[in-house]
Amino acid sequence: MKLRFCQLDDTFGQYKHDQKTIEINHAIPDSAKLLTIRHELMEASLLLSGVGFADRYEQEPIVRCMEEIFFPAWDGFLKRISKSDG
Numbered sequence: 001m002k003l004r005f006c007q008l009d010d011t012f013g014q015y016k017h018d019q020k021t022i023e024i025n026h027a028i029p030d031s032a033k034l035l036t037i038r039h040e041l042m043e044a045s046l047l048l049s050g051v052g053f054a055d056r057y058e059q060e061p062i063v064r065c066m067e068e069i070f071f072p073a074w075d076g077f078l079k080r081i082s083k084s085d086g
Contacts, residue, residue, distance in 0.1 A: 001044065001073075003037065012036040015044045038074060045070040 008025040013036040022040040046052035049065040
């Protein structure tokens with residue numbers, strides 16, 4: 001998955017499923033960027049797992065998605081940025 005900071009009109013961020021790319025509006029405050037990345041990563045994980053395409057959402061698949069896809073990816077992202085800061 002790619003992460004891009006770019007010019008976006010009227011939105012903090014978006015996930016482009018066909019490109020497997022998260023785009024974050026470079027103009028939003030730094031304090032909002034990390035939360036926006038997390039939000040878009042959650043959206044991506046729902047689509048990548050297939051849950052986002054279901055006719056209805058059931059709690060268990062969403063919980064499993066967050067446990068197996070989202071949280072490990074988020075932890076990996078935080079480790080990457082902490083290495084680049086140090």
